[in-house]
Amino acid sequence: MKYWLMKSEPSCYGIDDLKRDRVGVWDDVRNYQARNFMRDMKKGDRVLFYHSSTDVIGIVGIGEISKEAYPDPTQFDKTSYKYDAKSTEVNPRWSSINLRFMTKFKAPVTLQELKLDPFFEGMLVIKRGMRLSVQPVHEKHFKKILELSTAES
DNA sequence: GCCAACGTTGGC
DNA sequence: GCCAACGTTGGC
DSSP: OOEEEEEEOHHHHOHHHHHHHSEEEEOOOOOHHHHHHHHHOOTTOEEEEEEOSSSSOEEEEEEEEEEEEEEOGGGGOTTSTTOOTTOOSSSOOOEEEEEEEEEEEEEEEEHHHHHHOGGGTTOGGGSTTOOOSEEEEOHHHHHHHHHHHHHOO
16 A cells, blocks of 8 residues: 655645545646656555644644546636646546545644654655645544644544 | 745846 | 746735
């Protein structure tokens, strides 16, 4: 099983939206590196759900990959601002995955906490200028974040 | 709202 | 294939 981190702006789609929907469609990634990671995802992989561009920045819950990469429907939709004229049905450029809600933390494990704890050194999300919205996470970091989240209230 | 750090685009 | 210009991300 692999572990990932996925960023989302809560004003756009946050953990509460995922909780309500139970399964969320990740369908607007237009970055090749992020796409490639999404294509590596396997059913059952765990995902740290991260809130960006908000007052409390950090990891707010856990999800699970419930459907592996498939062509992102928005790339063929001419009415979508995510429409990509260069993408074809035969050779789609962009991929989607489905994410199933698992847990919402009582309190976020904040970016600030991660930066202060030497244990998380090397974790991609705390690297300055790391804008990648989908990234792999080490198992030890994932597990530690789970511990931290239950330690909080 | 600022701006640094990237990624992408397109002229050459 | 280089690289300047431009657009976007995302923390602060």
